Every structure is written in C-alpha cells, then in structure tokens.
Amino acid sequence: MQLPERINAFVKLGDFFRQFSNDVILKADNIAHNDLFFDGFKHQLKLAEEHNGWFTPENIRFAIKGWADLLSTENLNKWLKPYQINNVSPKKVAIIMAGNIPLVGFHDFLSVLITGHEVLVKQSSSDKHLLPFLAKYLEYVAPQFKGKINFTEAKVEDFDAVIATGSNNTARYFEYYFKGKPSIIRNNKNSVAILTGNETSEDLKNLSEDIFRYYGLGCRNVSKLFVPKGYKFDAFFEAIYHWHPIIDRVKYANNYDYNKAVYLMSEFDMLENGFFMIKEDESYASPIATAFYEYYEDKESLKEKLETEKNKIQCIVSQGFVENEIPFGQTQKPQLWDYADSVDSIEFLLAIS
Structure with missing residues (x-):
C-alpha cells in the first residue's frame, strides 16, 4: 500500500467525519460506504456520551x-512533505492512549498508519467506542x-516500538516497562497564558475557549495565567461570562462546588463568579x-x-511574547505538525523502520 493510497483513505475518513461535525447530523451523498457506517x-x-459524562455532544x-x-x-500532503516515507520497513507500533478528551489518541493512530506501520492500540476505558468503529x-475504504x-x-505484548501517554506516575511505569523498546513516553503537562493587561475583550473571550x-x-487547555503586578481581573471575568451555562453540567458543577468548599474551608484567597474560580x-x-x-515582575524573568x-x-x-506561542483561542485547534511535547512522532516512526 503506497503513501498516496493511505492519504486517500484518511481523506475519505475526513469526508465521513464531516457529516457529524455540525449541530444537526446530516447524511451526505457520495460518502464511501455510508449505508454501512x-x-x-x-x-x-x-454510546461514547453515555459512557463518559465529560464527553458531551458539543x-x-x-x-x-x-x-x-x-x-x-x-x-x-503539507504535513508529510518534509519526510521520506516511501521506503519504510513496516514494524508493529503499540499505542497506549489517554482518555481525557474524545479521540485524544487519534494523531498517534494516524501517524503510525500513514507511515506504513502496523498499529496495536490499547485504549483508555474512558474513550473506547469511537476509534474501533472508525x-x-x-478497512472498508482501504482493504489493505x-x-x-x-x-x-x-x-501489550509482541511489538517493536511504543507511544504511551499517561499521568506522571504511569509515565514512570511506562519508562521502566518499555525501556528495551524505542518509545515516546508522555506525562502530565499543562498550558499557560501570558497576559499583559493590554488584551482586548475579544482576546480574553478567545482565551476562555482555551480554558x-x-x-x-x-493538556492543551490553559490552567495557569501569568499576569503583571497589579493586574485587575474584572475584564477577564466579564469576557468569560458567556461560558456560564457550563455550570448546568452536573459533573462540572460537582467539581466546582467541591473545590470551592475546599478553598473556603482552607481560607485560601480566591476570586469566583458563580461558575469559575481563580486562585x-x-x-x-x-x-x-x-x-x-x-x-510576574518583568517579561525577561518570566521568559527565563x-x-x-x-x-x-x-x-x-x-501575543508577541515568545516563539512558537499559540494565539488566543487556538490551543484546541492544533495542526497535524503540532506535535505533543514537541516530539516529532513521524520522525520517530521513520527511525524505527
């Protein structure tokens, strides 16, 4: 199976996906194997929604x-152009996936198959319904x-290389267990936003999407804000208020209530608006x-x-703070070449062939 054929198979999968990407699901014409799938x-x-309360339809x-x-x-084609993929010697690559967001392991799955390798997937129990069906x-689109x-x-046994994602604790276990195999091991990471006080209301509204x-x-969600001394959060709270219906989600509300109670009982200083807290x-x-x-006191010390x-x-x-920064509102819209932990998985997969 040649690279253009593999690319074409995933393009057809993208066409299939497109039917389910809007508020109203509409069956389109001329989608391969639509009657079956x-x-x-x-x-x-x-099933995915019923199984995991965090996996809302939205x-x-x-x-x-x-x-x-x-x-x-x-x-x-743009993603794969820099690589020499044509002469790959196929290997079996195991992927141990996280389950924190829907299809979070799909990029690894795509990367293994698009480079011509065989994939062995161990899914998280939190996200087990979508990928096997896809x-x-x-396999119907490309029987090869x-x-x-x-x-x-x-x-997970009988494999040549592994890509594993987990918590800091499980990552240490992965590093020990897979120490004899080529591997990419990912652990907990978080994303941050740098505010200067000069952001527009639209900037802050976009930031709320990242949060x-x-x-x-x-891991691409912003969980930490760096702000200059004396920063006032009024504009921030005003800009994020359109997210207030999130508190109607029971699992979110339970976490909000619990964490708020912990902060209050511990007498921690925090600011909140009825559905979100900053501390x-x-x-x-x-x-x-x-x-x-x-x-932060100054930009240079923060950069350090x-x-x-x-x-x-x-x-x-x-905005204009560091190289490779992400614009406000774009953290959950990575490109194919935006690799997790800045580790080039295609380069890794080609090196094991």
Whole structure:
C-alpha cells in the first residue's frame, strides 16, 4: 500500500467525519460506504456520551470537526512533505492512549498508519467506542489496512516500538516497562497564558475557549495565567461570562462546588463568579473549574522561568511574547505538525523502520 493510497483513505475518513461535525447530523451523498457506517457511527457517538459524562455532544462534535478539517489532501500532503516515507520497513507500533478528551489518541493512530506501520492500540476505558468503529471504516475504504490495525484490552505484548501517554506516575511505569523498546513516553503537562493587561475583550473571550473547551481536561487547555503586578481581573471575568451555562453540567458543577468548599474551608484567597474560580498559586495543574494565576515582575524573568520549567508546559498562549506561542483561542485547534511535547512522532516512526 503506497503513501498516496493511505492519504486517500484518511481523506475519505475526513469526508465521513464531516457529516457529524455540525449541530444537526446530516447524511451526505457520495460518502464511501455510508449505508454501512452512517447509522452505526451515530450509535457509537451516543454510546461514547453515555459512557463518559465529560464527553458531551458539543465536545465530541468539536473533536470530530477538528479532524474533519485536518484530514484533507492539502493538509496531509503539507504535513508529510518534509519526510521520506516511501521506503519504510513496516514494524508493529503499540499505542497506549489517554482518555481525557474524545479521540485524544487519534494523531498517534494516524501517524503510525500513514507511515506504513502496523498499529496495536490499547485504549483508555474512558474513550473506547469511537476509534474501533472508525478503524473498521478505514478497512472498508482501504482493504489493505486489514490485519494492520489491532486493538487489545490485555497486556501489550509482541511489538517493536511504543507511544504511551499517561499521568506522571504511569509515565514512570511506562519508562521502566518499555525501556528495551524505542518509545515516546508522555506525562502530565499543562498550558499557560501570558497576559499583559493590554488584551482586548475579544482576546480574553478567545482565551476562555482555551480554558473551558473539554472542561479544561486536555493538556492543551490553559490552567495557569501569568499576569503583571497589579493586574485587575474584572475584564477577564466579564469576557468569560458567556461560558456560564457550563455550570448546568452536573459533573462540572460537582467539581466546582467541591473545590470551592475546599478553598473556603482552607481560607485560601480566591476570586469566583458563580461558575469559575481563580486562585494565586505557583502550580501549573489546576482543578476543574479553576485556573491558577501568578504575578510576574518583568517579561525577561518570566521568559527565563518558562524556559526553566518547559518540561511542565504543553502550550504558551500569548501575543508577541515568545516563539512558537499559540494565539488566543487556538490551543484546541492544533495542526497535524503540532506535535505533543514537541516530539516529532513521524520522525520517530521513520527511525524505527
């Protein structure tokens, strides 16, 4: 199976995705194998929502729309152009996936298959409904994928390389367990935003997307704000207020109530608006319904701090502050070439062939 054929298969998957990316799901004409898969995927979406209370229809649609936009011939060719993929010696690559947001492991899945390798997937129990169904769709679109896509719920064995994502604790276990294999091991990271006080209301409104999308559960969600001394949060709270219906979600509300109670009983200083809290704290990982903030004295010392602690940071959201920054509102819209932890997974996969 040649690279253009693999690209074409994922383009067709993107076309299939597009039917499910809007508020109203509409069956389109001329989608490959739609009669076999359209109703089935609708059912899988329902199962995913019922199985995981954080996987709301809105957040699942958001994830699917992101992949529908990315899986175009133009994007895939642009992504893969710098690499020499034609002469790959296929290996079996295990992927151990997280389950914090819908289809969070799809980029690894795509990367393994697009480079010509075989994939062995161990999914998180939190996100187990969507990907196996999509794998079956790919096998119908491109029968050459049959036998190259496998799922397991057992111990991962008989593989040549591994990409594993987990918590800081599980990452240490992965590093020990997989020490004899080529590997990419990912642990907890968080994203930060740098505010100067000169942001417009639209900037801050866009920032709220980085904070609240997926309830803040993703590593690309902003969980920490760096603000100048004397910063007033009035404009920030005003700009994020359109997210207030989030408190109607029971799982979110329970976390908000619990964390607020903990802060009040501990007599911590914090600011809140009825659905979200901010607390001064040097940590990067904040609880659900909370963002931490920290004051900075000057830009240069902050840049030094961020460089020193870059192993804790996934994305930096800012305007003209650092290289490779993410614009406000764009953290959950990565491109294919925006690699997690800045580790080039295509380069890794080509090196093992």
